[in-house]
Amino acid sequence: MGSSVTIAHYILMLQGMLWTIGLSLMGFVGGTIVGLPIAIGRISQSKALRRSLGLYIALIQGIPLPILMFLCYFGISVAGFNVPALVAAGMAMTAYASAYLAEIWRGSLQSVPKAQWEAAECLALTRLQRMVHVILPQAVKISIPPTIGFLVQIVKNTSYAVVIGFAELTYTARLINNSTFKPFVVFTVAAVLYFAICFPLSHFSRRLERKLKRA
Amino acid sequence: MTNIVEFHNVRKSYGALEVLKGVSLSVPKGSVVALIGRSGSGKSTALRCVNGLESIQGGELNVCGRKLHEAGVKLRELRKDVGIVFQSYNLFPHKTVEENITLSPRLTRGLSKAQAREVAQRVLAQVGLSEKAASYPEQLSGGQQQRVAIARSLAMEPELMLFDEVTSALDPELTGEVLKTIEALAKGGMTMILVTHEMAFAKRVANQIVFMHQGVVWETGDGRMLDAPQTPELRNFIGNGL
Amino acid sequence: MGYEFDFSFIWDFWPDLAWGALETVLLSGASIILGFVAGAGLAVAKVHGSRTVSTLANIYVEAIRNTPLVVQAFWLFFGLAAMGLRMPAFYAAIVTLVINVSAYTAEIIRAGMESIPKGQFEAADCLALSRRQVLFHVELPQAVERVYPALISQSVLMMLASSIMSQISVEELTGAAYGIQSITFRGFEIYIVVAVIYLLLSVLMRFAMEGIAQLAFTRRRRLGTPL
Numbered sequence: 001m002g003s004s005v006t007i008a009h010y011i012l013m014l015q016g017m018l019w020t021i022g023l024s025l026m027g028f029v030g031g032t033i034v035g036l037p038i039a040i041g042r043i044s045q046s047k048a049l050r051r052s053l054g055l056y057i058a059l060i061q062g063i064p065l066p067i068l069m070f071l072c073y074f075g076i077s078v079a080g081f082n083v084p085a086l087v088a089a090g091m092a093m094t095a096y097a098s099a100y101l102a103e104i105w106r107g108s109l110q111s112v113p114k115a116q117w118e119a120a121e122c123l124a125l126t127r128l129q130r131m132v133h134v135i136l137p138q139a140v141k142i143s144i145p146p147t148i149g150f151l152v153q154i155v156k157n158t159s160y161a162v163v164i165g166f167a168e169l170t171y172t173a174r175l176i177n178n179s180t181f182k183p184f185v186v187f188t189v190a191a192v193l194y195f196a197i198c199f200p201l202s203h204f205s206r207r208l209e210r211k212l213k214r215a
Numbered sequence: 216m217t218n219i220v221e222f223h224n225v226r227k228s229y230g231a232l233e234v235l236k237g238v239s240l241s242v243p244k245g246s247v248v249a250l251i252g253r254s255g256s257g258k259s260t261a262l263r264c265v266n267g268l269e270s271i272q273g274g275e276l277n278v279c280g281r282k283l284h285e286a287g288v289k290l291r292e293l294r295k296d297v298g299i300v301f302q303s304y305n306l307f308p309h310k311t312v313e314e315n316i317t318l319s320p321r322l323t324r325g326l327s328k329a330q331a332r333e334v335a336q337r338v339l340a341q342v343g344l345s346e347k348a349a350s351y352p353e354q355l356s357g358g359q360q361q362r363v364a365i366a367r368s369l370a371m372e373p374e375l376m377l378f379d380e381v382t383s384a385l386d387p388e389l390t391g392e393v394l395k396t397i398e399a400l401a402k403g404g405m406t407m408i409l410v411t412h413e414m415a416f417a418k419r420v421a422n423q424i425v426f427m428h429q430g431v432v433w434e435t436g437d438g439r440m441l442d443a444p445q446t447p448e449l450r451n452f453i454g455n456g457l
Numbered sequence: 458m459g460y461e462f463d464f465s466f467i468w469d470f471w472p473d474l475a476w477g478a479l480e481t482v483l484l485s486g487a488s489i490i491l492g493f494v495a496g497a498g499l500a501v502a503k504v505h506g507s508r509t510v511s512t513l514a515n516i517y518v519e520a521i522r523n524t525p526l527v528v529q530a531f532w533l534f535f536g537l538a539a540m541g542l543r544m545p546a547f548y549a550a551i552v553t554l555v556i557n558v559s560a561y562t563a564e565i566i567r568a569g570m571e572s573i574p575k576g577q578f579e580a581a582d583c584l585a586l587s588r589r590q591v592l593f594h595v596e597l598p599q600a601v602e603r604v605y606p607a608l609i610s611q612s613v614l615m616m617l618a619s620s621i622m623s624q625i626s627v628e629e630l631t632g633a634a635y636g637i638q639s640i641t642f643r644g645f646e647i648y649i650v651v652a653v654i655y656l657l658l659s660v661l662m663r664f665a666m667e668g669i670a671q672l673a674f675t676r677r678r679r680l681g682t683p684l
């Protein structure tokens with residue numbers, strides 16, 4: 001039953017992998033653009049702002065990513081646009097990544113020692129100057145290992161775009177399995193491709209974290 | 216009189232660093248031996264060898280009829296006979312005082328819950344903490360925690376107790392209550408080896424004082440040795456210590 | 458934009474949603490419990506296992522943590538089918554989730570085990586406890602208590618992730634929504650409703666797991682120490 005998995009199939013999977021990488025980048029870039037202001041807003045002096053941003057984060061983190069995919073997918077068409085699944089998937093990944101990245105970065109900002117904030121204040125810098133010249137450079141250093149660790153989550157979770165039929169790696173593998181009926185071969189190859197992206201990132205993130213801890 | 220512990224020319228190294236360079240020492244049943252000496256002189260190491268926390272590399276070490284220098288010593292059996300209390304109390308934070316005490320008797324001696332509770336009540340009375348059975352370690356003062364640690368060891372009904380600077384982490388008042396507990400144990404006939412910086416206490420309670428220096432027993436004697444040190448090293452040590 | 462929201466169809470389909478939600482709860486509950494046991498076992502293998510055992514455990518954990526859950530589910534579900542084995546989708550989903558969550562749980566519990574002060578083990582050794590007794594009475598209880606907040610977050614994430622099991626035809630909440638959507642063509646509305654149900658479930662799940670902590674960690678309950 002089924003036919004064999006051919007070179008053409010592997011090429012399709014590699015194409016799927018490129019879409020996976022593309023969607024991951026969309027998620028990360030979009031997540032950064034939305035998430036960074038949220039992270040800073042989360043430590044602002046305005047309680048209302050902190051609260052409402054906290055609510056946004058809790059909402060996104062309490063809804064499964066596949067449901068976010070559906071919501072974007074149907075939401076866009078409800079709004080009267082007809083766009084490819086890529087746009088819906090990119091939006092969902094942006095929303096998802098922004099909530100988690102914002103939390104990671106808020107944590108990094110807050111783990112800059114209190115004394116540094118106070119010292120910066122004494123230098124008669126404005127709040128913006130303090131942020132840019134004193135706090136951010138230190139927070140960035142702290143935030144790099146968990147951010148890279150979260151990249152792994154982004155890459156893996158682009159696979160949820162399968163629910164709206166976006167042809168990234170998982171969806172492509174599934175299509176190929178439907179025609180060849182060789183699930184172990186097809187999904188093992190898919191898993192290996194994901195692993196090839198994710199493991200180096202995980203490893204790198206852990207190494208950086210250990211290095212940072214020692215310093 | 217039988218010796219419960221005998222060191223014969225015991226040697227112990229950590230890697231290239233030789234810490235015990237031929238220690239000889241006997242502890243008769245019912246006696247109290249105080250180990251004193253400078254930091255790094257090997258007191259803790261000697262004590263830890265006695266209950267097998269550290270293995271030795273040379274000489275002979277007999278503890279409660281077991282030859283620790285030979286292969287195949289059953290450490291778990293040894294530890295039922297030898298209790299030890301550390302400077303940091305190391306109580307189990309997730310267990311109540313009573314659970315801390317009954318854990319080992321129930322698991323290693325097969326006591327029933329009721330029997331183990333009886334033991335716990337007895338040893339808690341011995342250290343003067345009967346009313347704290349249901350408390351958690353974090354609810355107790357340092358001195359109380361240390362007395363619970365002593366009670367926990369006593370519940371094993373050991374033949375020998377080891378104390379390693381058990382009051383070093385405590386305030387003077389709390390130190391007093393712990394020392395009183397240990398002194399009462401000594402009066403009750405418990406054999407013990409204690410590492411201490413409390414010279415007055417050592418003098419009052421110990422039958423034998425052992426001054427360790429550079430990994431050997433440098434000078435030993437009864438309490439009077441502290442008044443009339445024979446070696447310049449001990450004289451120097453006491454001079455700085457008091 | 459001229460779109461008229463219409464939620465009225467929900468009243469016709471609420472039993473489907475209720476069953477879906479129940480299935481999600483059962484799926485996650487079973488996977489959390491089994492995944493916890495398996496994860497604790499893996500953590501012990503990583504920390505105390507022989508070189509071979511801990512290497513194998515590490516390979517397992519890394520393989521699982523660096524590949525997507527969906528691919529794992531497809532691999533197992535379609536793989537079993539290809540071998541001619543018929544396993545109901547619900548059980549295939551549990552097996553996948555347990556395999557998946559055990560790897561994450563193992564990492565969390567291992568971190569807990571490694572954070573226990575050395576003095577605890579020395580004290581346990583000196584009380585003549587065997588390695589097994591130390592593990593079950595001293596090491597694991599303290600490790601789990603220390604990392605319990607991380608276990609709660611992990612469990613909520615897993616419950617949310619279980620939604621993907623609709624892809625292997627499990628009729629859990631998302632699967633139910635998909636079914637309703639294909640009948641009513643009210644995709645946006647139904648997924649809004651389902652999103653709200655998931656939000657409620659995550660809140661309930663946190664509550665439930667905090668309740669379990671109150672039962673399991675006597676000291677926290679008695680002293681009122683927060684997790």
Ligand SMILES: Nc1ncnc2c1ncn2[C@@H]1O[C@H](COP(=O)(O)OP(=O)(O)OP(=O)(O)O)[C@@H](O)[C@H]1O
Pocket residue numbers: 229232234252253254255256257258259260261
């Ligand atoms: N686990 C170990 N590994 C390597 N070296 C060690 C170890 N434990 C102790 N040492 C070394 O052995 C020597 C003796 O240590 P020991 O703890 O026995 O001294 P001590 O007399 O108890 O001192 P103190 O009064 O400070 O407790 C020290 O130089 C110490 O650094």
Ligand SMILES: [Mg+2]
Pocket residue numbers: 258259260379380
């Ligand atoms: Mg010492």
